[in-house]
Amino acid sequence: MYDAGKIITGIIIFLVLMTSPFWLNIASGKGSYKPEIKIATEEKQCVADTDYMKAAHMDLIYEWRDQVVRNEKRIYTSSNGKTYNMSLTKTCMNCHSNKSEFCDRCHSYVGVTPYCWDCHVEPKEVVQ
Amino acid sequence: MSERFDKKPDELVQIDHKPPRKSWMDPKVEFRRGFFNYSANPKSVEYLGLPYARKWQPTDADWKLPPNWKEIILDGLRERIHRFRSLQLFMDICVRCGACADKCHYFIGSGDPKNMPVMRAELLRSVYRKEYTAAGKIMGEMAGARELTVDVLKEWFYYFFQCTECRRCSVFCPYGIDTAEITMVGRELLNLVGCDIDWITTPAANCFRTGNHLGIQPHGFKDSVEFAIDDLESIIGIKTAPSINRKGAEILFVVPSADYFGDPHYFGFLGYMALFHEIGLDYTFSSFASEGGNFGLFHSHEMMKRLNSKIYMEAKRLKVKWIIGAECGHMWRVLHQYMDTMNGPADFLEEPVSPITGTKFENAKTTKMVHIAEFTADLIKNGKLKFDPTRNDAYKVTFHDSCNPARAMGLLEEPRYVLKNVCNYFYEMPENTIKEQTFCCGSGSGLGTDENLEMRLRGGFPRGNAVKFVKDKYGVNMLCCVCAIDKATLPAVVDYWAGDVGVCALHELVGNALIMKGEKERDTDLRGEPLIGKEGGK
Amino acid sequence: MNIFLSLIAVLVLILIAWVGAGAANLQFIFGMIMPIIGLMLFLGGIVYRVIKWARAPVPFHIPTSCGQQKSLTWMQSSKLDNPSSSLGVIGRMLLEVLFFRSLFRNTKMELKNGPKLVYGSAKYLWLGALAFHWSFLIIVIRHFRFFTEPIPFFVNFMSSLDGFFQIGVPVLYLTDALIVGGLTYLFFRRVVIPQLRYISLFSDYFILFNILAIVITGILMRYFTKVDLILVKQLTLGFFSFNPVIPEGIGSIFYIHLFLVSALLTYFPASKLVHMAGVFLSPTRNLANNSRMKRHINPWNYPVKVHTYEEYEDEFRDLMKGAGLPLEKE
Numbered sequence: 001m002y003d004a005g006k007i008i009t010g011i012i013i014f015l016v017l018m019t020s021p022f023w024l025n026i027a028s029g030k031g032s033y034k035p036e037i038k039i040a041t042e043e044k045q046c047v048a049d050t051d052y053m054k055a056a057h058m059d060l061i062y063e064w065r066d067q068v069v070r071n072e073k074r075i076y077t078s079s080n081g082k083t084y085n086m087s088l089t090k091t092c093m094n095c096h097s098n099k100s101e102f103c104d105r106c107h108s109y110v111g112v113t114p115y116c117w118d119c120h121v122e123p124k125e126v127v128q
Numbered sequence: 129m130s131e132r133f134d135k136k137p138d139e140l141v142q143i144d145h146k147p148p149r150k151s152w153m154d155p156k157v158e159f160r161r162g163f164f165n166y167s168a169n170p171k172s173v174e175y176l177g178l179p180y181a182r183k184w185q186p187t188d189a190d191w192k193l194p195p196n197w198k199e200i201i202l203d204g205l206r207e208r209i210h211r212f213r214s215l216q217l218f219m220d221i222c223v224r225c226g227a228c229a230d231k232c233h234y235f236i237g238s239g240d241p242k243n244m245p246v247m248r249a250e251l252l253r254s255v256y257r258k259e260y261t262a263a264g265k266i267m268g269e270m271a272g273a274r275e276l277t278v279d280v281l282k283e284w285f286y287y288f289f290q291c292t293e294c295r296r297c298s299v300f301c302p303y304g305i306d307t308a309e310i311t312m313v314g315r316e317l318l319n320l321v322g323c324d325i326d327w328i329t330t331p332a333a334n335c336f337r338t339g340n341h342l343g344i345q346p347h348g349f350k351d352s353v354e355f356a357i358d359d360l361e362s363i364i365g366i367k368t369a370p371s372i373n374r375k376g377a378e379i380l381f382v383v384p385s386a387d388y389f390g391d392p393h394y395f396g397f398l399g400y401m402a403l404f405h406e407i408g409l410d411y412t413f414s415s416f417a418s419e420g421g422n423f424g425l426f427h428s429h430e431m432m433k434r435l436n437s438k439i440y441m442e443a444k445r446l447k448v449k450w451i452i453g454a455e456c457g458h459m460w461r462v463l464h465q466y467m468d469t470m471n472g473p474a475d476f477l478e479e480p481v482s483p484i485t486g487t488k489f490e491n492a493k494t495t496k497m498v499h500i501a502e503f504t505a506d507l508i509k510n511g512k513l514k515f516d517p518t519r520n521d522a523y524k525v526t527f528h529d530s531c532n533p534a535r536a537m538g539l540l541e542e543p544r545y546v547l548k549n550v551c552n553y554f555y556e557m558p559e560n561t562i563k564e565q566t567f568c569c570g571s572g573s574g575l576g577t578d579e580n581l582e583m584r585l586r587g588g589f590p591r592g593n594a595v596k597f598v599k600d601k602y603g604v605n606m607l608c609c610v611c612a613i614d615k616a617t618l619p620a621v622v623d624y625w626a627g628d629v630g631v632c633a634l635h636e637l638v639g640n641a642l643i644m645k646g647e648k649e650r651d652t653d654l655r656g657e658p659l660i661g662k663e664g665g666k
Numbered sequence: 667m668n669i670f671l672s673l674i675a676v677l678v679l680i681l682i683a684w685v686g687a688g689a690a691n692l693q694f695i696f697g698m699i700m701p702i703i704g705l706m707l708f709l710g711g712i713v714y715r716v717i718k719w720a721r722a723p724v725p726f727h728i729p730t731s732c733g734q735q736k737s738l739t740w741m742q743s744s745k746l747d748n749p750s751s752s753l754g755v756i757g758r759m760l761l762e763v764l765f766f767r768s769l770f771r772n773t774k775m776e777l778k779n780g781p782k783l784v785y786g787s788a789k790y791l792w793l794g795a796l797a798f799h800w801s802f803l804i805i806v807i808r809h810f811r812f813f814t815e816p817i818p819f820f821v822n823f824m825s826s827l828d829g830f831f832q833i834g835v836p837v838l839y840l841t842d843a844l845i846v847g848g849l850t851y852l853f854f855r856r857v858v859i860p861q862l863r864y865i866s867l868f869s870d871y872f873i874l875f876n877i878l879a880i881v882i883t884g885i886l887m888r889y890f891t892k893v894d895l896i897l898v899k900q901l902t903l904g905f906f907s908f909n910p911v912i913p914e915g916i917g918s919i920f921y922i923h924l925f926l927v928s929a930l931l932t933y934f935p936a937s938k939l940v941h942m943a944g945v946f947l948s949p950t951r952n953l954a955n956n957s958r959m960k961r962h963i964n965p966w967n968y969p970v971k972v973h974t975y976e977e978y979e980d981e982f983r984d985l986m987k988g989a990g991l992p993l994e995k996e
Binding site for chain 2: 002
Binding site: 145152210227246250267345373441445487490492545 | 720992
């Protein structure tokens with residue numbers, strides 16, 4: 001092999017970068033971490049079914065915002081006919097009251113920084 | 129021009145750059161008159177000890193290939209893949225982005241899609257894929273792989289002798305893929321089965337025997353130099369006294385043989401002699417190293433080394449301190465990028481120092497060979513020369529960067545600096561046609577002969593067109609260049625595409641303008657043309 | 667023809683993953699086995715290719731000089747386009763690898779009446795290539811949010827930068843738009859420019875379609891059909907920490923996305939995509955133009971048959987004597 005020094009250095013850098021997720025996870029020891037969320041509510045049913053909410057809650061909240069802010073519509077009717085006030089702080093956070101133990105856990109797990117709190121005041125945490 | 133060529137530029141310029149819709153995989157080529165070169169004379173092939181010397185022509189149906197030709201080529205390719213990282217890499221990494229396509233003077237001038245550098249490489253790459261890559265073996269044509277057949281070999285011959293190894297494509301390639309590397313290997317492979325062209329092999333054979341491509345023997349060389357001494361004396365009134373094969377001179381001066389035999393090179397040769405006389409340089413010619421140019425470069429790496437070896441051998445035998453090389457393009461590719469590696473180390477020479485200015489040529493520290501434009505620029509900068517640029521006032525000059533000094537060296541500003549000091553009227557051609565983007569004369573790499581004249585003129589179209597541009601705009605009437613092949617072939621090209629523009633050496637203009645101690649009042653320039661204001665003088 | 671065949675090939679890949687992971691319930695194969703095979707072939711293949719190149723020497727010093735050489739001290743040399751030092755070479759390579767310096771020079775030749783050749787500036791290829799490659803890199807880095815726990819700070823920083831304009835929810839990543847634009851451009855120029863269509867092979871289209879399909883499935887998942895990212899991350903994090911888990915309930919589209927990526931990784935080293943590694947080894951770019959300052963060694967510099975001065979003098983001695991040229995042997 002010619003230029004072995006430079007080429008092996010290059011290969012090592014390449015391999016380290018490409019496999020870095022493995023090493024980072026080994027170093028942090030959090031490879032099997034899974035966020036646990038807490039919901040302090042008596043309600044059995046959210047405004048839509050759970051699978052939909054898990055994957056697409058942002059669409060719903062975004063839709064609510066537009067309806068309220070742009071169309072002055074405040075009432076949401078869910079698929080089973082129940083009506084809700086379209087409000088993040090009053091409706092959603094009524095059940096999902098703990099931002100850090102509900103919203104943030106998953107959001108930081110998948111690296112999402114929603115801009116809800118650019119406008120809304122962050123609710124005071126209930127120290128448990 | 130020994131061959132008649134009666135197509136008019138208007139006719140030649142009807143070029144369709146749009147390729148056909150059919151796939152390029154069909155290798156059939158038609159060997160049309162004016163587009164290809166004749167086969168090598170078997171005597172030259174034999175003299176050089178090369179294989180399969182025979183009488184054949186590209187237009188023959190049967191090329192009389194050796195029975196195991198395919199094996200020879202494939203073994204040769206395999207060997208070269210292991211020898212040249214460049215080849216292997218360039219076979220593997222092309223993404224066919226097409227940036228090179230319209231950069232080739234042959235494609236611009238002919239519209240033949242296989243003259244796009246990417247296609248030229250693909251001709252070899254398709255065989256490489258078939259033989260050495262998994263994808264090519266399994267998927268065949270779908271992966272761009274082709275079987276090596278006689279037709280493919282003929283196609284190689286046609287297109288690898290339609291590339292001047294000018295490296296313009298490699299400037300634009302995002303990975304620096306250099307078609308010259310591919311063409312050089314392609315030609316080596318063709319040589320393995322005795323398919324070479326005469327315009328390369330015969331000069332190489334001459335050079336091997338007599339030391340120069342033209343086959344000039346030692347006494348002939350001496351005659352040429354003496355003839356030049358007389359010519360120069362009649363113009364400047366000074367008898368210069370260059371020596372030949374003199375031991376103990378400080379400097380060996382190596383020129384391309386065209387400089388003492390060709391027109392307009394010869395006037396540059398007079399210029400060198402005048403310059404060296406004026407500064408009192410202690411130099412000698414060698415009748416054996418009477419060729420700096422190297423047609424071996426156009427043949428094979430091995431032939432390049434064989435022909436180049438005499439320069440260091442002669443420098444050693446004559447016990448000079450270092451070497452100056454004259455104006456020549458591909459000669460400088462070899463001297464700059466190959467000589468030291470092939471035939472060095474030159475540990476018997478000293479690091480070049482200008483005896484006139486004391487300047488150390490650090491850039492030539494190990495090769496110990498300095499380009500004359502570097503040498504002259506240094507003299508001028510140090511005020512060692514006096515010029516009367518008005519003696520060049522008849523000329524409105526533009527400068528053609530020769531491919532190899534530009535793209536395999538970067539000799540861009542030295543000649544310009546010299547030019548600006550020796551003439552009053554200097555105009556640049558458009559920026560996309562000069563410096564590292566310069567266009568080939570269309571006749572480099574051993575293709576500068578008559579039988580492929582149409583292809584040469586087509587290849588010279590971009591250069592000729594740029595000359596026409598400055599001719600129309602500034603009245604340019606002289607194209608200055610530092611390459612022997614340029615000087616030999618550009619007159620026809622420029623005459624065809626621009627008309628009424630001469631071609632000259634840089635040191636012709638230097639010789640014209642140089643004010644020499646003890647010179648007579650000059651009435652003419654080195655060409656014997658009356659100087660402006662002296663028309664009635666004689 | 668090649669265009670349709672390659673499109674079909676990519677559609678077949680999509681179908682395989684869709685049927686396999688969706689209908690036939692082979693999620694473990696498509697979620698774990700394929701990606702690990704792909705990753706191993708990718709890494710092993712690239713290393714193999716690089717070592718194969720490295721085993722061939724660079725016998726001659728052949729940089730392409732794209733500017734003034736370093737010669738006389740008072741003459742300004744072009745330190746990046748024609749470097750004479752290692753530092754200059756590093757600079758040249760960085761410009762080449764990060765900013766596609768050579769492609770930036772691109773021109774377009776046109777033959778006009780006169781005849782007159784004009785060379786227009788043609789930066790679109792450069793722009794399209796830059797948009798595509800940089801977007802691809804940023805997208806790969808952004809994906810680290812699924813690969814590691816915790817997420818490295820620069821990944822979140824890059825994501826927020828990428829979503830700077832906060833268009834829509836989830837925030838539109840600029841690179842998503844740029845890569846679609848870049849790929850579309852790269853595809854259309856192959857189809858529209860006759861010269862490009864002439865040189866394009868099946869694999870050229872196939873690679874574009876494959877990457878485009880990866881991008882589109884990614885975009886669909888993010889903006890339209892939605893998948894449960896918590897489940898996705900459990901899978902990817904498991905993959906990257908040797909804890910294979912296949913959570914229930916991830917949509918087929920994720921497996922299609924992953925299978926297309928696995929396919930890309932698999933053939934990457936066997937395709938032209940190795941230019942990613944190859945560009946670093948290109949001898950016309952990564953050598954300093956100092957061949958007269960420093961002797962370059964060719965490891966296979968074998969002796970050749972030369973013609974010596976003695977042979978020359980032997981042949982021409984009488985003629986040389988007659989001409990009065992000095993001789994070694996009288």
